[in-house]
Amino acid sequence: MTLTREGCCALxxxxxxxxxxxxxxxxxxxxxxxxxxxxxxxxxSCAWLCSSDQLLKQLCTEALKEGWTKFKVKxxxxxxxNIHRFxxxxxxxxxxxxxxxxxxxxxxxxxxxxxxxxxxxDVTELAEFxxxxxxxxxxxxxxxxxxxxxxxxxLLGIGVAxxxxxxxxxxxxxxxxxxxxxxxxxxxxxxxxxxxxxxVLLMAKNxxxxxxxxxxxxxxxxxxxxxxxxxxxxxxxxxFFSRMCEFVDHLHKHFKYPTVIKNxxxxxxxxxxxxxxxxxxxxxxxxxxxxEVWQEHLSSQKAxxx
Amino acid sequence: MTLTREGCCALxxxxxxxxxxxxxxxxxxxxxxxxxxxxxxxxxSCAWLCSSDQLLKQLCTEALKEGWTKFKVKxxxxxxxNIHRFxxxxxxxxxxxxxxxxxxxxxxxxxxxxxxxxxxxDVTELAEFxxxxxxxxxxxxxxxxxxxxxxxxxLLGIGVAxxxxxxxxxxxxxxxxxxxxxxxxxxxxxxxxxxxxxxVLLMAKNxxxxxxxxxxxxxxxxxxxxxxxxxxxxxxxxxFFSRMCEFVDHLHKHFKYPTVIKNxxxxxxxxxxxxxxxxxxxxxxxxxxxxEVWQEHLSSQKAxxx
Numbered sequence: 001m002t003l004t005r006e007g008c009c010a011l012x013x014x015x016x017x018x019x020x021x022x023x024x025x026x027x028x029x030x031x032x033x034x035x036x037x038x039x040x041x042x043x044x045s046c047a048w049l050c051s052s053d054q055l056l057k058q059l060c061t062e063a064l065k066e067g068w069t070k071f072k073v074k075x076x077x078x079x080x081x082n083i084h085r086f087x088x089x090x091x092x093x094x095x096x097x098x099x100x101x102x103x104x105x106x107x108x109x110x111x112x113x114x115x116x117x118x119x120x121x122d123v124t125e126l127a128e129f130x131x132x133x134x135x136x137x138x139x140x141x142x143x144x145x146x147x148x149x150x151x152x153x154x155l156l157g158i159g160v161a162x163x164x165x166x167x168x169x170x171x172x173x174x175x176x177x178x179x180x181x182x183x184x185x186x187x188x189x190x191x192x193x194x195x196x197x198x199x200v201l202l203m204a205k206n207x208x209x210x211x212x213x214x215x216x217x218x219x220x221x222x223x224x225x226x227x228x229x230x231x232x233x234x235x236x237x238x239x240f241f242s243r244m245c246e247f248v249d250h251l252h253k254h255f256k257y258p259t260v261i262k263n264x265x266x267x268x269x270x271x272x273x274x275x276x277x278x279x280x281x282x283x284x285x286x287x288x289x290x291x292e293v294w295q296e297h298l299s300s301q302k303a304x305x306x
Numbered sequence: 307m308t309l310t311r312e313g314c315c316a317l318x319x320x321x322x323x324x325x326x327x328x329x330x331x332x333x334x335x336x337x338x339x340x341x342x343x344x345x346x347x348x349x350x351s352c353a354w355l356c357s358s359d360q361l362l363k364q365l366c367t368e369a370l371k372e373g374w375t376k377f378k379v380k381x382x383x384x385x386x387x388n389i390h391r392f393x394x395x396x397x398x399x400x401x402x403x404x405x406x407x408x409x410x411x412x413x414x415x416x417x418x419x420x421x422x423x424x425x426x427x428d429v430t431e432l433a434e435f436x437x438x439x440x441x442x443x444x445x446x447x448x449x450x451x452x453x454x455x456x457x458x459x460x461l462l463g464i465g466v467a468x469x470x471x472x473x474x475x476x477x478x479x480x481x482x483x484x485x486x487x488x489x490x491x492x493x494x495x496x497x498x499x500x501x502x503x504x505x506v507l508l509m510a511k512n513x514x515x516x517x518x519x520x521x522x523x524x525x526x527x528x529x530x531x532x533x534x535x536x537x538x539x540x541x542x543x544x545x546f547f548s549r550m551c552e553f554v555d556h557l558h559k560h561f562k563y564p565t566v567i568k569n570x571x572x573x574x575x576x577x578x579x580x581x582x583x584x585x586x587x588x589x590x591x592x593x594x595x596x597x598e599v600w601q602e603h604l605s606s607q608k609a610x611x612x
Contacts, residue, residue, distance in 0.1 A: 139476045141447070141474065141476045141477060142476050142479070142480065143449060143480060144449070144480045144483050144484060145476075145480075170445045170447045170448050173448070173450075174448065174449060174450045174451075177450050
């Protein structure tokens with residue numbers, strides 16, 4: 001399909017006077033590339049807060065053996081601990097791997113306060129590790145806060161990734177308009193299904209912004225991300241640097257069409273559809289409160305109380 | 307109390323480097339002024355869409371007799387009908403009354419699309435009636451869209467009022483930062499109770515922005531608005547022009563502490579508290595589905611089906 005300005009307006013974009021979405025839908029061998037190499041992924045399973053050095057070492061070693069090259073590192077409130085974790089992991093994965101992510105624990109207290117300025121100070125302290133981005137450095141709805149942070153961190157070569165908590169395309173439109181992010185990190189479940197995902201995807205193409213699917217569970221964007229690459233925004237040159245999809249290694253066993261990872265990339269799904277379907281057994285066992293898993297959990301809780 | 311920059315930070319403002327909230331809490335006779343004249347109100351009960359000329363005439367005549375000077379006029383999709391309604395009402399209320407409001411029917415179709423640009427064209431067509439503001443001209447979350455509209459309409463002397471659908475102070479902070487509104491129209495029920503209302507109120511003082519409480523039901527901001535005027539942002543000079551509270555003449559009978567209107571102003575409440583309490587009878591009768599009102603409604607529906 002070819003999107004004209006009218007087509008763009010029909011999607012409800014407010015940026016239409018400046019917009020030129022251009023042509024979409026010319027695969028140019030991108031389908032073959034996807035089938036051969038898959039869609040690049042980064043792992044978020046290795047570097048959580050509170051993991052011991054021994055566990056970090058074990059998880060990183062396993063991930064390196066599996067071919068992972070991009071690692072997400074969580075950041076907490078303790079700067080000294082953060083520096084230690086970053087140094088430890090960078091030593092493990094080596095200088096040729098990309099240490100890609102600082103995710104802040106941005107909700108600092110029960111009143112849900114956000115402080116972009118102190119967080120920027122935290123990031124500058126970690127700049128020596130050359131993280132690709134900092135993730136959600138302030139309230140997910142604070143477009144202008146993100147823009148301020150993005151401008152300041154650009155001087156240090158650190159990007160801003162956000163979007164996982166954005167509930168509608170209106171917020172994404174503004175994040176793009178305000179140059180408030182360097183990596184657009186959509187959560188496909190939070191938006192209004194396929195239609196709303198597509199509107200964000202087309203806006204991102206319009207603003208030439210790298211994608212980053214921050215999806216949980218990973219199964220749900222198998223088709224969307226491949227469609228985006230083949231038919232909307234992908235170019236063979238940039239695929240390995242400008243777009244990637246988060247991978248967390250859990251829950252796959254519950255899905256009828258689980259993701260397939262090969263050499264740290266998602267292989268394209270071979271079935272049509274939107275693979276949200278769970279296995280019958282899983283759905284039955286996890287039903288609250290009568291499912292087997294809940295019944296076991298509740299019985300053990302009861303036993304502990306007595 | 308006196309709010310310092312640290313105090314401002316403690317409220318979670320992201321705008322603190324530029325902030326200077328200054329002193330609050332010096333009544334300077336403002337309490338007496340409130341007790342004597344009350345808090346200015348505007349009526350939104352007279353000029354709804356689809357009302358016949360006869361009904362408009364009747365409602366405006368009654369409102370004028372009651373002393374109302376500020377009228378909210380609804381605007382729909384039909385420009386010709388809008389112009390007719392505005393002309394009719396302006397003739398009714400006369401040139402010395404303030405016709406204060408254009409409220410757009412901004413949700414244009416089932417997909418919840420927003421189009422700021424066409425709406426601006428609609429407003430310019432109505433500029434001859436000198437409306438004080440246009441209300442929510444685009445998606446309530448679209449800060450940058452509101453800012454674009456506010457900038458364009460300022461040239462016509464028309465303000466932008468918004469905020470009734472804003473769900474948290476982070477959105478208000480940005481609307482203020484981006485100069486996206488001329489009148490801040492809070493809905494006290496949508497925010498997180500007193501604390502979050504106070505944070506928006508203090509930010510509005512910081513940005514010197516006129517208040518406009520868009521509240522429904524009217525009972526719920528009786529204390530907040532008077533506190534704001536006496537202890538935070540009110541100055542005797544500007545009270546009658548820079549702040550007002552919406553009035554809709556319904557539901558009052560269900561509240562234990564109903565609003566008291568005198569000469570088109572809310573009189574300050576005489577009881578302490580946050581007057582959300584409803585009368586026992588009302589709460590019982592409107593309980594779904596066992597309440598008397600619902601039972602009658604459901605029975606009549608059933609009778610119609612047979």
